[in-house]
Amino acid sequence: MRDTYHVGVTADGFLPDGSSRFGDLGLDRLTAAGLTWEYLPSVEHQLTPDVLAPYDAVLSLGHLGLTRDAAAAAPRLRHLARYGAGYDGIDVPGVAAEGVVVTNTPTAVRRPLALAALTLLLALAHRLPENHQAAAEGRWGDRGLYRGPGVAGRTVGIVGLGGVGCELAELVRPLGVRVLAADPGADTARAESVGAQLVPLDRLAAESDYVVLTAALTPSSYHLVDAGLLAAMRPTSYLVNVGRGGLVDHDALRSALLAGRIAGAGLDVLEPEPPAPDDPLPTHPDVIVTPHALCWTQDFTDAVATSAVEAIIDVAQGRRPVHALDPSALHHERHAG
Structure with a gap:
């Protein structure tokens, strides 16, 4: 693990008053594992190289896209962790070719x-x-x-x-x-x-x-x-x-x-x-x-946050995360979870 493994947390999961719409994200576990983290500036639709440049990992709380070109232009990036199961908008095979693993939280x-x-x-x-x-x-x-x-x-x-x-x-x-x-x-x-x-x-x-x-x-x-x-x-x-x-x-x-x-x-x-x-x-x-939130119960947000944070720590410490997306299998997949 690098001495300064740095994690960016996207701002799209936060309310105007600065509170998380998902409750406690368990980010203190990142600190306890020796990782540093901070909130990203507000981003619309796509994660861009200038936003990604300082980070080894990004915890994406919404549905921001990531292209292969953006990953290639951010050589420090190793991991995109999705808070949730969906990964539409993310070029998983493309970013994998640039050395970036993408994880989601299907079991949660x-x-x-x-x-x-x-x-x-x-x-x-x-x-x-x-x-x-x-x-x-x-x-x-x-x-x-x-x-x-x-x-x-x-x-x-x-x-x-x-x-x-x-x-x-x-x-x-x-x-x-x-x-x-x-x-x-x-x-x-x-x-x-x-x-x-x-x-x-x-x-x-x-x-x-x-x-x-x-x-x-x-x-x-x-x-x-x-x-x-x-x-x-x-x-x-x-x-x-x-x-x-x-x-x-x-x-x-x-x-x-x-x-x-x-x-x-x-x-x-x-x-x-x-x-x-x-x-x-x-x-x-x-x-x-309903506003794409009907499943957002307390047990849902707790379990998803735990899964996403564990994936970040696993990658940072050199372990393969449980829910790493397999680029070679995605063209067969048309189901959620």
Whole structure:
């Protein structure tokens, strides 16, 4: 380990008053391990060579991108640690060629994100927003007008059978549902181990009452849910997305909702984020929107912070981190976690 192994922490995880939106990040553990650290200046979209130059490692709390050219122009950089599971915007093979390891925190994200997907699914199944609004407005006479489809006997289709998708399959299975899964990188044994049936994506769309996206965003999965796939869904079915906003063509989704081609949607992620002020999706009566934070429970933030900080210490002390991304395997991957 270098005598002055220096870590930069991106500013996008902090509020205007200087407090962390994630609570205690455990940065004192870096100090205890003999590392120095400081907060980076505010950066938009991409980490640049001038920002990266002083650091051996960067803890990225948001979704900042990193290109191979930027890594090559910052020869001191050895490690980019992502706080979370996603790595879209990071050229993992390119930066690896420049000697930079990229880590994420998939295990820490897995259960909280699956529970977030289940939360949206159940809220749609029981029409929670409408029932809450009726009660809040004192419209007790409207009891029974907002009867959701429920869950038992329904089919849940999971798009992306990685860690989060498998966790979700195991969570919903006791609810008396049939579970389908679509993922070109998964095999039948993996699906069967969590009680899911592996099927093509178009069949999943046609047969599912709830289509849940847990996939990672890659060039091949961008706008995976387009007008054609939405047309294949049932008019009584719902779309839930906890993966990335770019998985869905939101113009096509707006049209499908307006035409009544699907019953509604639960979205923790959008494209772009935040949405435009005039975007009709957040206020659509059949849509539940949360600000890409539904899984941010106390156990989530604690576990993710611990995983990210441990990865930084491992790399600094010459150990291979547990969750180093394998550049050679990423082109096969279309699932989260």
